[in-house]
Amino acid sequence: MPTVKTLEDLKKLREExxxxxxxxxxxxxxxxxxxxxxxxxxxxARDAMKAILDTIESDNLSGILVTQTGCIGLCEKEPIVQVxxxxxDKVTYGKVTPEIARRIVKEHVVGGAAVKENVIPA
Amino acid sequence: xxELALHLLDIAENSLAAGARNISITVExxxxxxxxxxxxxxxxxxxxxxxxxxxxxxxxxxxxxxxVGLGIPLLKAxxxxxxxxxxxxxxxxxxxxxxxxxxxxxxxxxxxGDLAATFLTxxxxxxxxxxxxxxxxDQAEFIYDxxxxxxxxxxxxxxxPSVLALVRGLLEExxxxxxxxxxxxxxx
Numbered sequence: 340m341p342t343v344k345t346l347e348d349l350k351k352l353r354e355e356x357x358x359x360x361x362x363x364x365x366x367x368x369x370x371x372x373x374x375x376x377x378x379x380x381x382x383x384a385r386d387a388m389k390a391i392l393d394t395i396e397s398d399n400l401s402g403i404l405v406t407q408t409g410c411i412g413l414c415e416k417e418p419i420v421q422v423x424x425x426x427x428d429k430v431t432y433g434k435v436t437p438e439i440a441r442r443i444v445k446e447h448v449v450g451g452a453a454v455k456e457n458v459i460p461a
Numbered sequence: 462x463x464e465l466a467l468h469l470l471d472i473a474e475n476s477l478a479a480g481a482r483n484i485s486i487t488v489e490x491x492x493x494x495x496x497x498x499x500x501x502x503x504x505x506x507x508x509x510x511x512x513x514x515x516x517x518x519x520x521x522x523x524x525x526x527x528x529v530g531l532g533i534p535l536l537k538a539x540x541x542x543x544x545x546x547x548x549x550x551x552x553x554x555x556x557x558x559x560x561x562x563x564x565x566x567x568x569x570x571x572x573x574g575d576l577a578a579t580f581l582t583x584x585x586x587x588x589x590x591x592x593x594x595x596x597x598x599d600q601a602e603f604i605y606d607x608x609x610x611x612x613x614x615x616x617x618x619x620x621x622p623s624v625l626a627l628v629r630g631l632l633e634e635x636x637x638x639x640x641x642x643x644x645x646x647x648x649x
Binding site for chain 1 (some may be wrong): 467470471472474477478483529532575578579581582585587620621622625626627629630
């Protein structure tokens, strides 16, 4: 471990540490939003939500924020799930069955690759 | 919708949309009186009498009014088909209470469904709300009040895996411990 010689070095080290922490926070910042309007619930949004929460629990996935929203006006595509990972654009999924919901968590939120067949083009 | 628990989730979403801070959901099965009652009470924005009439029966309204959904009319129809009914008491600025009841043994009465999944969905993904869930079967009672749990967690979210496991366990075990064994006919 190199010795810290000057104030300038110390300052740099601190900045690097802060930057590391910031990058880590941005990487770990994943948000999953499930549409919970009447349309979504009737189409199976609670089952999709349950599958997401169960996957977080069974795979011990820390740092994922799961929230809900009302009808976003795409009722025919419900259940709708949106994913935001770090600084990337929001990805919107339609017709999310529990199986697709599990894949979204594992492949997109954890793995970084969108589940292409269910993405609704922006 | 195929479960009363899904209707409860839908009704609670209205409370969230009304900006409530405290939402309390009660489900009461009376085997002795053969009734099944559910209520959702919130301290949200509330509605005036005209708005209450519109959310109960959106088809009497004119096109110029704000949009209303079909969740409440569907639940009302389901209750009325089972010797029951639905009422809403609301005060602008104070909040809203919705009550719905069914003849429990009625052949058309929807199954209660997965209450634990509904409660977990609500409290884990709308954590800013103070939730109180109450499930009663005759004299037995299970109450889940999320205030003490959130006071312990401070800034750890409920969607952390270990917290989720704890809350899910509390809800599932609490409900199962008093749910009548032959309460549900499953036709899925």
